[in-house]
Amino acid sequence: MNVFKLEEYLTKYEFSSQYLLCCSDAESFKMSTIIEMATAEEHKMWDNLSLQYTEPYGHPLLRQKISELYPGLSYENILCFAGAEEGIFCALSCLIQKNDHVITLTPCYQSLLEIPKSKSADVTEIELQEENNWQIDLDLIRKAIKPNTKCIVINFPHNPTGQIIEENQLKSLIELCEHHDIWLFSDEVYRLLGPSKNEGTTPAACLWSKGLSLGVMSKSFGMPGLRIGWIACQNKTMLHQMKLMKDYLSICNSAPSEILSLIALTHREEILKRNNKIVSDNLKILDQFFLEYHHLFEWVRPKGGCVGFVKYKSPESVDSFCDRLLKKKNVLLLPASVYDYHGNHFRIGFGRKNMPECLDRLKEFLND
Ligand SMILES: Cc1ncc(COP(=O)(O)O)c(C=O)c1O
Incomplete structure (x- = not known):
């Protein structure tokens, strides 16, 4: 089987990069928060759980x-x-x-x-x-x-x-x-x-x-x-x-x-409500960002999930762009090459609470 390029890329960079701007999962929860949500019956199941x-x-x-x-x-x-x-x-x-x-x-x-x-x-x-x-x-x-x-x-x-x-x-x-x-x-x-x-x-x-x-x-x-x-x-x-x-x-x-x-x-209603709010708020911020940097990027606004695929319109390759961004600002994006895709695109993730902070680092990089 061929190497799973995306997973190999994440193995290399996900746990050593400070600003993850390509995550494909929504903001996580602490285990204690989930246990606090439990009904009396579920609490009993958790406390008496045999391994x-x-x-x-x-x-x-x-x-x-x-x-x-x-x-x-x-x-x-x-x-x-x-x-x-x-x-x-x-x-x-x-x-x-x-x-x-x-x-x-x-x-x-x-x-x-x-x-x-x-x-x-x-x-x-x-x-x-x-x-x-x-x-x-x-x-x-x-x-x-x-x-x-x-x-x-x-x-x-x-x-x-x-x-x-x-x-x-x-x-x-x-x-x-x-x-x-x-x-x-x-x-x-x-x-x-x-x-x-x-x-x-x-x-x-x-x-x-x-x-x-x-x-x-x-x-x-x-x-x-x-x-x-x-x-x-x-x-x-x-x-x-x-x-x-x-x-x-x-x-x-x-x-x-x-x-x-x-x-x-x-x-689930409570959990999804929180996660969907983060996604909607982040998307509004991204709309503004892509409007401001339309000369550099083109994207089709996602309709579902928490990732989008953005075209980098520069003559520079997206691999080189992602590499420079990571080295200079510790921000992780996923270049299209991990999908074996020929376009000059990268994956951006907007399911996490700290997305605006990661985006600010990207802005600093672009404005340097
Ligand atoms: C489309 C798709 N399917 C499956 C998976 C695998 O999910 P899991 O990590 O829960 O095994 C992923 C993870 O990124 C995904 O994006």
Whole structure:
């Protein structure tokens, strides 16, 4: 498997840089804050928690709580994973065999592309276009379908552009999948986060029996350290196949993380309200910034999630720009090269409380 460029870049710089301006997760919480939120019953579960193995599918109460995010589905339609990443690995490894055809939208979080490639699948990459506001192009997908197309992989709200899929676009895509009997793997890790909350888009798993919806505590809820993710799917045989693969990976989830996730999801309205407020406030500041520096940057305002993809309009390469910024001001951006994207873009993150401070450092750098 090829090196996961984005994760390798973050391994190198994330924990040594002072100003993280490219984060893809919302502001986090202290563990004590989550425990304070607990109901009496949840407090009891936390205090009496035994650190033994947990149920391979995930704690039944946690699965029940997660299923509330998927209208029409029950806890039996949920399989928990160690983060979203394990879910991507298990789902795409189970679904895709050698010589299957897969359609993936790019630029993308690398595992969405890399795992199908590692299975020696025939992969068609459909590049989202900035001129089209990074929107999904259903005609291109329709034309790319082959008799052996097994799966279409999407991610909305999208990393790195922050574009969303509209309900009518999703429904048309699912009609295509139904017509050609294609699985739809839908990475929805940024669902419920963003300026418009994007509550409108129904999870793919609720709309299509061969739809898999990927969710996680990491992004919208701001709790990546829990390493709790999940896949919702109507097809229980598929869920079982992924469980069989999980048996070779994490086996089961961390017991404390399960209870903390359960508490957080019970109080999700409060958590999402805080995180969405940070995102909206930061976006207003970014609007002003990009207006002021329009000669240097061009961006399409994100509609969901907490990242955006900004074009650097200078003749200088964006890699060199990011490198100079990091060395001089200790501010971390993500250059497009970590996505294997050819444009002179970088990813900016606006889910964290200290984004205005990071942006001030970027301004200082530009004005020096
Ligand atoms: C689109 C997308 N999917 C999956 C993941 C993996 O999430 P996790 O860290 O929770 O495993 C990420 C993380 O950046 C992501 O951006």
